[in-house]
Amino acid sequence: MTIKEILEHEIVAIGGYSITPIIIIWIIITIIVSKLVLRMVLRFVHDSDFVKTRLDRGRRYALEQFIKYLIYAITFLLIAQNIGINLSLIWAGSAALLVGIGLGLQQIFNDLASGAILLIEGEIEVGDVVVIDGTAGKIQKITLRASHIETANKIVMIVPNSQLITSNVANHGAANINFSRFHVNVGVAYGSDVALVKKILLQVATENDMVSKNIAPLVIFADFGASSLDFQLHFYCNELLYIERIKSELRFRIDELFRQHHIEMPFPQRDIWIKNKLTIDQPQPTVRIPEGQPNIPTIEKK
Numbered sequence: 001m002t003i004k005e006i007l008e009h010e011i012v013a014i015g016g017y018s019i020t021p022i023i024i025i026w027i028i029i030t031i032i033v034s035k036l037v038l039r040m041v042l043r044f045v046h047d048s049d050f051v052k053t054r055l056d057r058g059r060r061y062a063l064e065q066f067i068k069y070l071i072y073a074i075t076f077l078l079i080a081q082n083i084g085i086n087l088s089l090i091w092a093g094s095a096a097l098l099v100g101i102g103l104g105l106q107q108i109f110n111d112l113a114s115g116a117i118l119l120i121e122g123e124i125e126v127g128d129v130v131v132i133d134g135t136a137g138k139i140q141k142i143t144l145r146a147s148h149i150e151t152a153n154k155i156v157m158i159v160p161n162s163q164l165i166t167s168n169v170a171n172h173g174a175a176n177i178n179f180s181r182f183h184v185n186v187g188v189a190y191g192s193d194v195a196l197v198k199k200i201l202l203q204v205a206t207e208n209d210m211v212s213k214n215i216a217p218l219v220i221f222a223d224f225g226a227s228s229l230d231f232q233l234h235f236y237c238n239e240l241l242y243i244e245r246i247k248s249e250l251r252f253r254i255d256e257l258f259r260q261h262h263i264e265m266p267f268p269q270r271d272i273w274i275k276n277k278l279t280i281d282q283p284q285p286t287v288r289i290p291e292g293q294p295n296i297p298t299i300e301k302k
Contacts, residue, residue, distance in 0.1 A: 019083070026082045034075040041067055061126050061142070062119035069144070107162070108145065114161035115144035124164060124171055129240045131170040132159065136240050152241040172240050179212050179236040182243055184250050187228030189264040194221065194229065196261060201233045204253045210246045212236040227268050 042064055118124055119142060128139045130149065137149035137157060147164060149157045172180050188197055198219045205217035217235040224230070233254075237246060258265060 023082055027079050030075060030078050030082065034071055034078075038068060038071045041071070062122065065119060065143070107160075110162045111145045111160045114165040115142065115146075117165060118142055118147070118161055119144075124169070129172045130164075131172070131240070132164070132167060136243070138241060152244075179215060179238045180240060181234055181236050182247065183235070184233045184247055184254070185222075186231045186233060186254060187225060187265060188231070188258070189266040190227075190229060192229060192263050197229075197231060197263060200257045200261065200263070201231065201254065204250055204257065205233060205235045207253065208235075208246065208250060210237055210239055210242075210249075212238065228266050 045060060045064055045067065124130060124139060124142070124147075126139050126142060130137060130139060132149070135151060135157070137151040139147060140150050140156065141148040142161075144161075146158045146160050149159055151157065186197075186201065188194075198221075201219045202217055205211050206213075211217065212235070215236040217233065220232045220234065222230040222232045233250065235250075237243060239246060255265075
């Protein structure tokens with residue numbers, strides 16, 4: 001048996017298509033070449049000064065994703081052609097398949113379209129810190145269907161892209177770059193020295209290393225509360241993922257300094273008025289247990 005006969009020997013026959021060693025070799029070569037081309041193109045996009053000067057990090061990531069999916073699709077079509085599948089049959093079958101399962105995959109198509117919008121527009125990019133449904137997290141990855149968001153608890157949430165498009169999402173930009181304003185509520189007792197309270201709150205914010213030194217903190221006398229004088233300490237910080245820990249540190253320090261300066265943080269107070277209360281001289285009701293019914297007491301008034 002010659003080498004040609006060995007290469008053209010039928011290994012598997014499926015319908016009208018047959019798999020031979022030469023076809024397997026071509027498939028392997030196609031996959032290897034596709035991987036090499038993909039690696040070279042991605043390296044060019046990632047390292048090229050031409051691309052870096054014209055596209056930001058998020059747009060470069062989007063371009064890399066589109067190139068990857070495009071090369072995958074071309075590789076699949078080349079393999080199908082090597083096997084001997086008529087590509088026109090693939091297009092016809094794809095159209096029929098999309099019509100048949102379109103209704104059942106509406107949400108997936110919605111996520112795919114939303115992913116394309118995110119990658120093209122670049123309103124939300126890899127590295128941005130976002131708040132969605134009250135949870136803050138850093139964008140780790142954006143694919144066509146879903147985005148991976150890492151929270152402060154080191155938990156990765158997989159969020160459908162349609163949710164990022166249709167929901168109210170607060171984008172705080174890239175971590176450690178943009179500053180956002182936060183506040184801590186504080187209540188002190190009536191009669192406290194409000195000037196001293198303001199001084200202590202500003203001192204607490206200034207001492208904390210995580211609070212921005214570029215933008216000065218602010219103390220607002222918010223209201224005369226029901227049982228306290230209400231203040232708000234406003235400060236700027238770029239560590240959104242750990243903001244609750246920073247607020248906790250500020251509260252610990254506020255409590256410590258308030259104790260040192262004898263500033264009281266009161267408990268809520270309520271006055272209760274009782275109408276028609278009993279007096280000491282007023283006859284009290286007595287309890288009488290009828291004979292034969294030991295478990296059913298009755299009340300008599302004198």
